[in-house]
Amino acid sequence: MISHLRRAVGTALLGALGAATLAACGGSDSESDSKTVTVVSHDSFEVSKTVLSKFTAQTGYKVKVVRGADAGAAVNQAILSKGNPQGDVFFGVDNTLLSRALDEGVFTKYRAKDLNHVPEDLQLDAAKHRVTPVDTGDICVNYDRKFFADKKLAPPKTFNDLIKPQYKNMLVTENAATSSPGLAFLLGTVGTYGDDGWQSYWKKLKDNGVEVVDGWEQAYNDRFSGSGGGAGKGDKPLVVSYASSPPAEVVGVEPQPKEGPTGVAAGTCFRQIEFAGLLDGAKNAKGGKALLDFMLSKAFQEDVPVKMYVNPVRKGAKLPEVFTKYGQKIAEPATVAPEKITKNREQWIKSWTSLVVR
Numbered sequence: 001m002i003s004h005l006r007r008a009v010g011t012a013l014l015g016a017l018g019a020a021t022l023a024a025c026g027g028s029d030s031e032s033d034s035k036t037v038t039v040v041s042h043d044s045f046e047v048s049k050t051v052l053s054k055f056t057a058q059t060g061y062k063v064k065v066v067r068g069a070d071a072g073a074a075v076n077q078a079i080l081s082k083g084n085p086q087g088d089v090f091f092g093v094d095n096t097l098l099s100r101a102l103d104e105g106v107f108t109k110y111r112a113k114d115l116n117h118v119p120e121d122l123q124l125d126a127a128k129h130r131v132t133p134v135d136t137g138d139i140c141v142n143y144d145r146k147f148f149a150d151k152k153l154a155p156p157k158t159f160n161d162l163i164k165p166q167y168k169n170m171l172v173t174e175n176a177a178t179s180s181p182g183l184a185f186l187l188g189t190v191g192t193y194g195d196d197g198w199q200s201y202w203k204k205l206k207d208n209g210v211e212v213v214d215g216w217e218q219a220y221n222d223r224f225s226g227s228g229g230g231a232g233k234g235d236k237p238l239v240v241s242y243a244s245s246p247p248a249e250v251v252g253v254e255p256q257p258k259e260g261p262t263g264v265a266a267g268t269c270f271r272q273i274e275f276a277g278l279l280d281g282a283k284n285a286k287g288g289k290a291l292l293d294f295m296l297s298k299a300f301q302e303d304v305p306v307k308m309y310v311n312p313v314r315k316g317a318k319l320p321e322v323f324t325k326y327g328q329k330i331a332e333p334a335t336v337a338p339e340k341i342t343k344n345r346e347q348w349i350k351s352w353t354s355l356v357v358r
Contacts, residue, residue: 037287039065042180072179083280089278091134108285112289132276132296158268173212175214178214181242191335220241242309245309247322297314305323
């Protein structure tokens with residue numbers, strides 16, 4: 001949650017849809033179900049009620065959301081339930097996990113309307129259109145400004161800074177085997193240090209006291225000291241989150257501060273692209289296709305930044321002022337070619353787990 005997102009959203013912004021998390025969701029042929037489109041997603045999927053109402057007014061379909069855990073766990077669940085899915089549309093698979101979902105046959109082909117408004121370099125399944133790009137986000141280390149100001153210590157800027165002794169025991173990251181941001185952070189180190197250097201880097205990071213937790217919610221809301229406007233209950237002043245997380249910390253704050261309580265280490269970022277797709281075996285495929293179309297509409301795309309704190313993919317979609325003022329645009333994020341991720345992801349995760357977690 002890209003991504004989104006997932007995401008980098010404060011707890012005060014969660015729960016707007018009030019949807020239940022279900023272990024399984026069987027469909028029926030009742031008239032009421034035929035008027036409902038069910039979205040399966042990670043635990044940070046958010047859309048404004050007014051935007052969903054617009055979709056209902058346009059199509060006659062109501063939207064139900066089934067949330068899983070972090071993006072990695074949600075994708076795993078979608079794979080386990082393929083052919084008899086929990087819903088009609090899955091939202092939240094990104095470029096770090098996309099090939100696995102596609103290879104497992106989770107999605108069925110559908111080319112969304114308005115896809116021509118999305119840059120071609122974001123359409124990673126352009127040949128078959130099994131998924132639709134919805135948003136992008138940069139996974140980066142965030143820092144607690146107050147902590148570093150009080151310590152009179154400059155915050156880290158790069159991956160290499162994180163292994164310096166002055167930042168010992170300060171960083172919490174997500175598990176690369178269960179979390180999309182955690183995997184993206186791992187890939188950022190692969191992109192930076194290469195096949196021959198990333199494991200050595202993680203050995204040093206482990207020696208420097210990095211903490212690993214299951215998912216983003218736990219890392220950001222429970223362990224990070226800078227969450228909640230600087231009133232976080234955790235003791236870690238560094239966390240793997242999003243370049244767009246800082247705006248979430250100032251939403252609803254009056255008067256608006258000159259800068260947010262959190263900052264971004266711009267040299268620690270990896271670019272995510274987040275997708276949605278029509279689930280194979282969807283009970284309401286027609287409604288699912290309508291929702292995928294709507295996800296590329298200006299109404300949905302311009303809602304993405306303020307609800308999930310990620311970037312819209314539609315060209316010309318406007319960003320809100322809070323997003324442009326307090327977010328950070330990353331000019332040169334680390335990247336890894338999709339085909340290289342496909343070839344090496346499972347081995348990288350296995351090696352990382354053995355090296356860092358066990």
